[in-house]
Amino acid sequence: MASDEERRAREALRKAARFGDDIDLEAYSEGSRELAPVGSLEELPEDTKTTLLDTGIVPSGKGRAGNFLLMDNSVVHSAVMGEGVELMPLSQALKVHDWLKDYVWKAVRPDTDKYTAETYLENADGYFIRALPGAKVRMPVQTCLLLKDRNTKQYVHNVLIAEEGSELEVVTGCTTSKGVEKGLHLGISEFFLRKSSKLTFTMIHNWSEVIGVRPRTDVVMDEGATYVNNYVALKPVRSIQTYPTAHMNGPDGVCRFNSVAVAHPGSVLDLGSRAILNAPGCRAELISRTITTGGTVIARGQLVGNSAGIKAHLECKGLILSEKGVQIAIPELEARVPDVEMTHEAAVGKIAQDQVEYLMSRGLNEEDAVGMIVRGFLDVGIRGIPEHLKAEIDRTLQETDVRRG
Numbered sequence: 001m002a003s004d005e006e007r008r009a010r011e012a013l014r015k016a017a018r019f020g021d022d023i024d025l026e027a028y029s030e031g032s033r034e035l036a037p038v039g040s041l042e043e044l045p046e047d048t049k050t051t052l053l054d055t056g057i058v059p060s061g062k063g064r065a066g067n068f069l070l071m072d073n074s075v076v077h078s079a080v081m082g083e084g085v086e087l088m089p090l091s092q093a094l095k096v097h098d099w100l101k102d103y104v105w106k107a108v109r110p111d112t113d114k115y116t117a118e119t120y121l122e123n124a125d126g127y128f129i130r131a132l133p134g135a136k137v138r139m140p141v142q143t144c145l146l147l148k149d150r151n152t153k154q155y156v157h158n159v160l161i162a163e164e165g166s167e168l169e170v171v172t173g174c175t176t177s178k179g180v181e182k183g184l185h186l187g188i189s190e191f192f193l194r195k196s197s198k199l200t201f202t203m204i205h206n207w208s209e210v211i212g213v214r215p216r217t218d219v220v221m222d223e224g225a226t227y228v229n230n231y232v233a234l235k236p237v238r239s240i241q242t243y244p245t246a247h248m249n250g251p252d253g254v255c256r257f258n259s260v261a262v263a264h265p266g267s268v269l270d271l272g273s274r275a276i277l278n279a280p281g282c283r284a285e286l287i288s289r290t291i292t293t294g295g296t297v298i299a300r301g302q303l304v305g306n307s308a309g310i311k312a313h314l315e316c317k318g319l320i321l322s323e324k325g326v327q328i329a330i331p332e333l334e335a336r337v338p339d340v341e342m343t344h345e346a347a348v349g350k351i352a353q354d355q356v357e358y359l360m361s362r363g364l365n366e367e368d369a370v371g372m373i374v375r376g377f378l379d380v381g382i383r384g385i386p387e388h389l390k391a392e393i394d395r396t397l398q399e400t401d402v403r404r405g
Contacts, residue, residue, distance in 0.1 A: 008111035009120045023212045028184045031072025031152040038077050047178050055173025055206040057144045068127045068143040084135025093128035107190035107218035115186045115214040124155035131166035140169040147176040147183040156187040162197035175206040187215040193225035205233035213240040223250030229257045236264040245274040252281040259288040263295030272300025280309035288316040292325030302332040305340035314344040
């Protein structure tokens with residue numbers, strides 16, 4: 001007999017079929033669940049290792065507390081190198097920890113939309129990461145979600161738990177193998193931060209031009225928890241639709257979302273983040289920096305104040321570097337009680353000519369001046385990105401068409 005969750009998920013799929021949606025799920029084949037595992041990321045082909053490096057993943061694992069690699073729908077590598085952390089496929093973790101069923105599909109509802117519904121019905125695998133109580137995991141855990149075959153649907157379901165008093169950093173790279181031009185990534189992530197824990201989560205998107213990306217992430221935060229989310233998407237992609245939400249349920253929680261993205265010609269980036277402040281003393285900051293060189297950017301942000309004594313700020317700024325580019329900023333503040341402090345700032349426009357002229361007066365040519373302004377605009381203080389990735393980001397910005405329309 002089908003469970004209530006399964007019935008709701010199937011109803012979500014039926015509704016999407018009746019009313020239509022932006023991506024046809026039937027146009028893609030399910031990715032393989034039987035790819036051969038590897039004992040080390042260094043055993044992968046050279047072009048795959050280069051792809052991992054360009055996404056912030058270090059194949060040697062040096063300076064990392066753990067490695068995880070999902071290719072299509074197969075977990076091909078999972079290893080822990082540090083102390084104080086558990087890392088394994090979610091399917092394995094459900095067998096090891098009977099209590100884990102109380103977390104799975106509790107932050108994200110299976111019937112949220114057709115993407116969550118299909119991921120639920122396909123019993124997707126992904127990573128399970130747990131920082132043990134009181135553990136200060138000094139080196140980051142790195143995970144990679146890679147589309148290997150063309151025209152593939154990748155289902156991912158991740159669960160992360162930061163136990164009381166723990167500290168953890170995770171770097172996730174999402175990418176495609178060389179030559180993969182079409183595919184669909186459906187990624188469900190549920191994060192749980194217990195009392196006084198801290199999680200820094202950095203996601204690097206490095207897809208190809210005809211990939212559809214539909215991540216769905218919810219974060220549940222207890223008293224005194226700190227969550228920092230860094231999101232970077234600089235390469236061409238067909239479309240991204242993401243709106244991670246932090247539920248700040250305990251007093252004195254802190255969360256910050258940093259988003260940096262470039263919409264190339266043909267790309268549609270529907271990006272955003274949301275913080276729901278449910279307890280006194282909570283603090284939240286949503287910072288977005290986006291550029292269009294011909295694509296469309298929808299920059300969303302929402303702060304919901306449900307408790308007195310909270311403070312929150314939302315900032316979305318966008319640059320238009322092409323006559324064909326589109327920037328849409330949608331900041332939302334929602335206060336449901338008195339005695340809240342919530343602010344927002346939104347700005348969309350082109351590079352100021354006086355800034356360019358000033359830098360040119362200091363000896364730079366126009367192209368270099370514009371490039372410096374763009375790089376400074378995208379700097380939101382993301383820390384902990386590997387040096388190779390910093391160089392890759394800088395190169396991407398230098399290669400970006402910054403001619404002003």
